[in-house]
Amino acid sequence: MNISKTSITYYFLAFSLLVLSVWFFNVSLDPKQITLAYILSPPDFFNTNGIEGILGYDELGRSVFSRLIKGAIPAFTIAILVVLFSMLIGVTIGLIAAFFGGWVDMVVVRIIDVFLAFPGLLLAIILSGILGPGLFNVVIALCAVGWVGFARITRAQTLSLRQRDFVVAATSQGQKTSAILYRHIFPLTMAPLLVEATFAFAGSILAEAGLSFLGLGVQPPDPSWGQMIRIGAQYMLTSPHYVLAPSIALWATVLAINYCGDSLQRRYSHLN
Amino acid sequence: MIGYLLNRIGSLIIVVIGVLTIVFFSLHLAPGDPVEVMLGDRSSQSERENLRRTLGLDQPISTQYKTYIKNLLQGDLGNSLHRRKPVAEIIASRIGATVQLALLSMLIASIIALPLGIIAARYPFRLPDRVAMLFSVLGLSIPNFVLGPVLILIFSLWLKWLPTAGHQYDHSWVLPTIALGTAMAAMLARVFRASLIEVKEQIFITTARSKGLSQSRIWITHIIPNALLPLITVWGLQFGTLLGGALIVEIVFNWQGLGSLLIEGIEQRDYPIVQGCLLVISLSYVIINMLIDILYAIIDPRIQS
Numbered sequence: 001m002n003i004s005k006t007s008i009t010y011y012f013l014a015f016s017l018l019v020l021s022v023w024f025f026n027v028s029l030d031p032k033q034i035t036l037a038y039i040l041s042p043p044d045f046f047n048t049n050g051i052e053g054i055l056g057y058d059e060l061g062r063s064v065f066s067r068l069i070k071g072a073i074p075a076f077t078i079a080i081l082v083v084l085f086s087m088l089i090g091v092t093i094g095l096i097a098a099f100f101g102g103w104v105d106m107v108v109v110r111i112i113d114v115f116l117a118f119p120g121l122l123l124a125i126i127l128s129g130i131l132g133p134g135l136f137n138v139v140i141a142l143c144a145v146g147w148v149g150f151a152r153i154t155r156a157q158t159l160s161l162r163q164r165d166f167v168v169a170a171t172s173q174g175q176k177t178s179a180i181l182y183r184h185i186f187p188l189t190m191a192p193l194l195v196e197a198t199f200a201f202a203g204s205i206l207a208e209a210g211l212s213f214l215g216l217g218v219q220p221p222d223p224s225w226g227q228m229i230r231i232g233a234q235y236m237l238t239s240p241h242y243v244l245a246p247s248i249a250l251w252a253t254v255l256a257i258n259y260c261g262d263s264l265q266r267r268y269s270h271l272n
Numbered sequence: 273m274i275g276y277l278l279n280r281i282g283s284l285i286i287v288v289i290g291v292l293t294i295v296f297f298s299l300h301l302a303p304g305d306p307v308e309v310m311l312g313d314r315s316s317q318s319e320r321e322n323l324r325r326t327l328g329l330d331q332p333i334s335t336q337y338k339t340y341i342k343n344l345l346q347g348d349l350g351n352s353l354h355r356r357k358p359v360a361e362i363i364a365s366r367i368g369a370t371v372q373l374a375l376l377s378m379l380i381a382s383i384i385a386l387p388l389g390i391i392a393a394r395y396p397f398r399l400p401d402r403v404a405m406l407f408s409v410l411g412l413s414i415p416n417f418v419l420g421p422v423l424i425l426i427f428s429l430w431l432k433w434l435p436t437a438g439h440q441y442d443h444s445w446v447l448p449t450i451a452l453g454t455a456m457a458a459m460l461a462r463v464f465r466a467s468l469i470e471v472k473e474q475i476f477i478t479t480a481r482s483k484g485l486s487q488s489r490i491w492i493t494h495i496i497p498n499a500l501l502p503l504i505t506v507w508g509l510q511f512g513t514l515l516g517g518a519l520i521v522e523i524v525f526n527w528q529g530l531g532s533l534l535i536e537g538i539e540q541r542d543y544p545i546v547q548g549c550l551l552v553i554s555l556s557y558v559i560i561n562m563l564i565d566i567l568y569a570i571i572d573p574r575i576q577s
Binding site: 110111113114117118119120121122125126127129130202206209210213214215216226229230232233236237240243244247250251254255258259262 | 283286287290291294298409410412413414415417418421422424425429511512513514515516517519520523524534535538539546550553554557558
């Protein structure tokens with residue numbers, strides 16, 4: 001874990017910097033400010049309108065830059081919540097299934113199989129369609145899909161760990177099951193879980209944007225990237241800036257997170 | 273082999289029952305009264321009672337579940353509220369387009385991914401590998417609803433080579449399949465590369481080399497066929513991702529398949545349609561994966577134990 005600790009520090013620093021800059025712009029920008037004169041006007045790099053005009057304006061004359069920054073907040077909030085809750089649920093279920101074994105394990109494996117039977121976004125789309133739009137419902141819908149990955153990894157890791165000598169030693173010392181799980185097994189499952197969490201974070205941002213794209217996520221007039229892409233696509237021919245700005249932002253964000261996941265994975269596999 | 277088959281079919285049955293149950297309860301999960309949601313605020317009391325009776329929602333839930341399963345076994349998915357036609361009929365008219373889209377995307381993804389994986393594995397950790405894996409990360413990170421509009425912008429609007437949407441024109445399949453297949457290509461290329469590198473280090477490759485076989489001969493007859501095996505499973509799993517992605521790509525390109533039907537169903541609160549699509553998509557995914565597992569066991573007898 002020593003090697004990846006330094007890299008985690010770097011990722012954490014980069015992430016904090018990102019959050020700070022988003023927060024900084026967040027205070028000064030108004031994503032709902034409508035200026036009719038600017039409807040669909042292209043990016044203005046000479047900044048006659050200040051930083052707000054830098055990415056142009058949308059179909060109602062709102063600053064694309066402001067909406068991009070403000071749209072990042074629900075995306076990140078949702079992704080963080082989804083990863084946290086999915087991890088909490090998935091790790092608990094995975095630990096319990098693997099450590100108790102027997103019929104508990106069998107039931108959990110079957111439940112996981114059933115959830116895996118719904119391809120990717122499908123269940124999330126249906127759930128948020130049924131629950132109705134809104135930040136909280138999106139989190140529920142994505143967690144319902146997201147916990148499975150964590151549960152599978154934790155279960156597999158724990159199964160291989162519980163055979164190890166130090167677990168047997170701890171058991172023979174008469175330590176409580178909960179203490180063994182928490183103190184001896186869980187820390188060793190951290191590295192693969194961290195990799196999974198990074199990819200899940202990217203996946204959640206993509207999924208939230210996908211749901212918003214379908215009109216099932218954040219509702220207008222609040223900005224979100226998926227929604228901007230959908231509406232921007234309608235003005236693609238005359239004002240390509242409108243669809244390109246959120247598209248590139250989303251792509252770059254997911255790319256950056258996937259890169260982190262990749263290098264974490266590489267470090268982790270070197271450790272093994 | 274027979275034991276393996278029975279085991280697989282046994283777990284398939286459990287999964288199918290689980291899927292049916294989740295699909296059944298998805299309607300009952302809807303907040304508030306689903307009938308009210310379907311009919312809207314301005315519906316009269318008698319209209320609601322009528323619909324409730326038609327849907328069987330006035331029955332106790334265990335009876336509803338039994339009726340649901342009984343009808344399903346007879347191929348009856350209920351009637352669409354909005355189109356006033358049997359759901360099974362509507363789904364049958366749409367499923368072909370989605371299957372076409374998914375199969376073509378898979379084909380395109382494989383055509384891109386296999387050479388990419390081979391190039392990367394041939395020169396691991398060197399420039400060709402890094403370039404190929406860069407493409408892979410780029411492709412994995414671009415969502416299909418971003419790639420779709422960008423492709424339309426470039427190839428339909430600026431270059432005017434391909435139609436923007438629909439599926440009735442000669443080349444209208446090209447852009448949707450690329451939009452849908454890119455992520456799969458990226459994933460396949462990675463898995464294939466990893467698999468090739470693993471096979472490359474096996475002892476039988478050293479044997480082949482010490483026999484004096486040429487490099488290309490070793491790759492074509494020994495490394496590639498063995499490395500393709502794990503890919504079969506990935507194909508099956510990615511098929512599910514494709515079906516999920518098709519939901520969005522079909523909307524982007526106005527492709528008249530199951531995905532766009534499902535989204536229309538959600539927008540119109542046409543729950544029988546939503547249930548029907550959910551059922552058909554997830555069941556086909558489960559069955560395809562089971563067939564692939566069995567196929568895999570036939571090709572590679574090592575995994576049966």
